Amino acid sequence: MPDDLDRRQSTIKDVAELAGVSLSTVSRVVAGNYPVARSTRSRVQRAIEELNYVANTHARALGGGATRTVGFIVNDVRGPAFAEAVHGVEQEAARRGHICLVATTDGDPARELAAIQLMREQRAAAVFLIGGAYDNAAYRTRMADIARSLDSAGSRLVLCGRPPLGDGIPATVVEYDNEGGAYALTSFLVGRGHRRILYVGGHPDFTTTAGRLAGFRRALADLGHPVDEGLFELGLEFTRASGYERVSARLRGERDFTAVFAETDVVAGGAMAAVFDAGLSVPDDVSIVGYDDIPLATDLRPGLTTVRVPYEELGRTAVRAALDRPAGRAEQHQTLGTHVIIRQSAERPAQR
């Protein structure tokens, strides 16, 4: 007689004994992939019910091979944009009967590596890296190694919202058009009559910053306006506080710009507060635009003109691409479109 007090899940063996059948039969009832007599089946089902049996994934994974688990790795789950992407991944994975492992890194490459290791141990079917990265030689070789490791284990590296690694690296890449969005948004500002635009963003090595910055510069160049290298505030963390500080500092001197291009909506929120606290008006004195179109953009007053990024779609697409990928192809790459959302935070500059 088994001791009810000892802590363990009941196993297929317990079920088999209670139902008076063999292990195989129970397994077949659970899987439903083999004929089992009606009476036997119901007897087994009763036993399963009674013992509250659930199969042990680990035992299953050991035999079978294919694991219905995917992992995703993100800097910080609290970022509203990342949260959307995570949601997309989770939804689409769940639809395919996969369960998700999460890990956060706070942007630390060492923790990212450790997280990938953990997911390799878990034999995840795919590993999603969500969000930008600091791009340099070390990063590229590291990622290439990871991509090959995962590939040779039958898994898959998926880059979500960051650029591809190069030819021959077995990875799935789904990014969105950072440069195009920034180009369109900058063109919008120029069209409204702005010539001196303060760009407030991250470190130029960060892939997201690199893309948005490139679009900004290209738009000014195409439209025949010089770029004033003094009008860049770079190297920020993407926080409200950073945006507030940098813009406040700029406003304490002579105000030599009519618009602020904030690299994310969160930063734009800080920038807007800085303009207000300097006793100025948005958009009459200073126009402000952001990027990402998170819910905050709607709640700010005036509403924030920004670039819509389909983060949830990004997550969904990445899962589809990675899990339904045809056997042959090593590299995969697609880019999702972005577009400007016009609200009230950017208008024509007041005449001086």
Added chain:
Amino acid sequence: MPDDLDRRQSTIKDVAELAGVSLSTVSRVVAGNYPVARSTRSRVQRAIEELNYVANTHARALGGGATRTVGFIVNDVRGPAFAEAVHGVEQEAARRGHICLVATTDGDPARELAAIQLMREQRAAAVFLIGGAYDNAAYRTRMADIARSLDSAGSRLVLCGRPPLGDGIPATVVEYDNEGGAYALTSFLVGRGHRRILYVGGHPDFTTTAGRLAGFRRALADLGHPVDEGLFELGLEFTRASGYERVSARLRGERDFTAVFAETDVVAGGAMAAVFDAGLSVPDDVSIVGYDDIPLATDLRPGLTTVRVPYEELGRTAVRAALDRPAGRAEQHQTLGTHVIIRQSAERPAQR
């Protein structure tokens, strides 16, 4: 010679063969819990490096029993408040070398059940349910069953931000003081001179709503003010749009309130927009307060007076309580404090 093209992770056996030692020795080098001669160890380590070996968690879990995995289940990862809690859980779990499984339910009890089943299959060391729930008899028996199932399998049900299930149910509960926060916030409004306060919130069966509503009512009662049953807008989804609609509708009639108690900051954001769009001012014409103190509360103008809820701490505390719990205790329960954060959205009502 192994075929480099077939997709599989190398195993401990491959490493053992390459290093010319037994399986046991490799296992010991990896675990580091048993003496291995220096020369042997380095030979094994080289082989591990060479083959890019990582242990198979599933095989490990099968033997050992204890899994370093926890699961958490949440309505929606995109909610800023939930995201904080998730972050707390993830951080604290990672510190203990645990990895997290996520599932989202969109508030559907059936999906919640399915998610718990999956986590039971994964032999998660604990399962965290984050956020409120619709409380009724079915819910309680369901939860009690789940709690006992998990407990008897050596796992643990953890309720995070919802009330305890009752005596004798083996579960860990970490909640925060919904009622106290609402009491304090209501008292604040009354102290500022408000007598007619519109309460805008969820369904009264939802545990979060129940708590906040109770605090609201108790404060009015204690301060000797009658509760006008006409001043409740209940049954909302917790979205900006719901808040906007309900408050807009109220403002189209005679304005018979001087303040709005919004049950969450997100709803408060919608309420504030509704007041503005009606051509009125916050706080001069209508004061508004929220609940949760998410980042949005800072970004709104005027800044939102609200109740600070320590969501991240909630997550951390829950992990600590669940994972470090002493062997004996079946029930655990603690409540975290909340406090009012005063910003600019609630002031004295204008004299009529």
Added chain:
DNA sequence: CTCGTCATAGAAAACGTTGTCTAAACGTAG
């Protein structure tokens, strides 16, 4: 009546680890 053919059920071998038990060297104390 006998011989396939079904339908159903059991036996047993994987799967990749860990841990326990055993064994072989090699020193060293008596």
Added chain:
DNA sequence: CTACGTTTAGACAACGTTTTCTATGACGAG
């Protein structure tokens, strides 16, 4: 020189499934 630790390493049985492969009745056709 023997006896006995010590150190190090191997063999092997779990762990809980799935998946062949094999076995047993029952039943219909010849």
